[in-house]
Amino acid sequence: MSALLVTAAPADHRALRLGPVTPEAYRAFLATRTGADGASFLQVPSWAQVKDGWSHRLVGWGPASGGLTGVALVLLRPFPGTRKYFAYLPEGPVADWSDPDIDGWLEPLLGHLRSSGAFAVRIGPGPDHRRWNAATVKAGTGPRRRLADVLADEVDPLGTAVAERLRARGWRRCGGDSEDGADAQPRHVFQVPLTGRTPDDLWSGLNQEWRRNVRKARKSGVEITLGSAADLPEFYRLLRVTEERDGFRLGRSLAYYERQYAVLNAEQPGRMKLYLARHEGEILAAHTMVTVGGRVWYQTGASADHRREVRPSNALQWRMLLDAHALGAAVYDLRGVPSTLDPDDRAHGLLRWKLGTGGQVVETLGEWETPMRGTTNHALYRAFQAYLARR
Known part of the structure; x- marks a missing residue:
């Protein structure tokens, strides 16, 4: 010091x-x-x-x-x-x-x-606020419904106490108590608990659609490998394709990801990894993963518009989930999810995809x-x- x-x-x-x-x-x-x-x-x-x-x-x-x-x-x-x-x-x-x-x-x-x-x-603040198991979220899905309409499976008493302390001291929650807030970081994230679970437990935790898609990727010959800095331009190209297809814009440049990859790995080799899914020699999907101590995050995902039927993204996530488990991580964090439970809402598709891993929606304190x-x-x-x- x-x-x-x-x-x-x-x-x-x-x-x-x-x-x-x-x-x-x-x-x-x-x-x-x-x-x-x-x-x-x-x-x-x-x-x-x-x-x-x-x-x-x-x-x-x-x-x-x-x-x-x-x-x-x-x-x-x-x-x-x-x-x-x-x-x-x-x-x-x-x-x-x-x-x-x-x-x-x-x-x-x-x-x-x-x-x-x-x-x-x-x-x-670090403490969480509430948690919903995947089964609870699925049961609560419906027209015009949101997470706030569903009783949480768990309320963290520490998170509640910290929120009360901050309010009493004049702090203001960004966006007030609106569900999506005005936070720079996601208020709702999706996490798969890993502690005390075996790879077989993780496989059983996937829903039927996810297991079917992972098997299909294997049968189709999808190959998962670790990329390098040299593969970041292809990752970025696929990210732009993904943004256009799914209607969002992260607003980050290739230089941003190159800088991130360089500085995180200079601090700790292997801190940021780039996973690639190839089919017949072509990269169809690329996802980044970040590790700090015993915590692992899936950070950014990108995929092509074609040959989606071979399910490269499911294969990538399954490999990343197994790698996080092998590292001894307590939780595999898939980062942000929307609060909408309306299946007709375009944003709901991301939540539905992550729910298939069998984890939990976690509301942070924001x-x-x-x-x-x-x-x-x-x-x-x-x-x-x-x-x-x-x-």
Whole structure:
């Protein structure tokens, strides 16, 4: 830990050291976080190099006696014409959210960011809010229905407590309590639990359509291999095909994915992998996977418009799921899903596809914002919100 400020927790005046940390100290702390409690890939130091147009800070805190108990990758976006910044901690900070005295580290963190020129801060608290099993979601599917219409199988008491604490301290949930919110990261994700399960258990967890499609891919001769940086242009070409077919636009360039692949793997070899599905020598689908400690994510998928009947994407996901299990991951995270349960809604197709893996829809706490104290900061925050609304 280097150049740390010494402050005090307001609740019981325990000494707290908080300030900049080196990438080495930061990564060493992340290595102590295991399983489902590990850090998001959006909070590793190298992610700052992926985000063009943002500066960053690596911040850590812990007791005066030494050591770290929490860290944060803070992305900073300048407000034009000022020396003020919007501070964004994507899916962070990495901290003990079960600590009953979160003010003991959260308030000093805000004070540090305020002194660094932040006019507002957005965070993504770690605890989950609610979970729905695949069978529950399928049973709740119907015209004009949404996840909020279906009773969750599980409500996380820690997530509920953290949300109440943040509201009591003046934080605002982005997009309010609307189901889809206004978060930069997905509020609803899809996860397949892996702990305590065998490959046979995972196979049994797939629905009949998924098992049939994986078998069809095998019989058709679909081959799954790991690609390299040299294959990213083909991945990107297929991604543009996918965006056009499915009616969405991620707005990312080939250079973005090349930079992401380079910096994540420079930090930790194998952190980002590119999986390819070939049929008769042609790449028909390509998916990226990211690993941090004991957590694994399916990040971005792309596929061709032709020969879809050989089911290359199902074969890819099955291989990635098995690889995540072999790595000892607690959960395989397939990232975002929409909240619509209406089968006539175009967006529902993505949810339906992921449901076939037999996992769970997880509602995160979403993202939360607060302006820094001061008239100028509040004015800048209102202007910034207006800018985002126009976008």
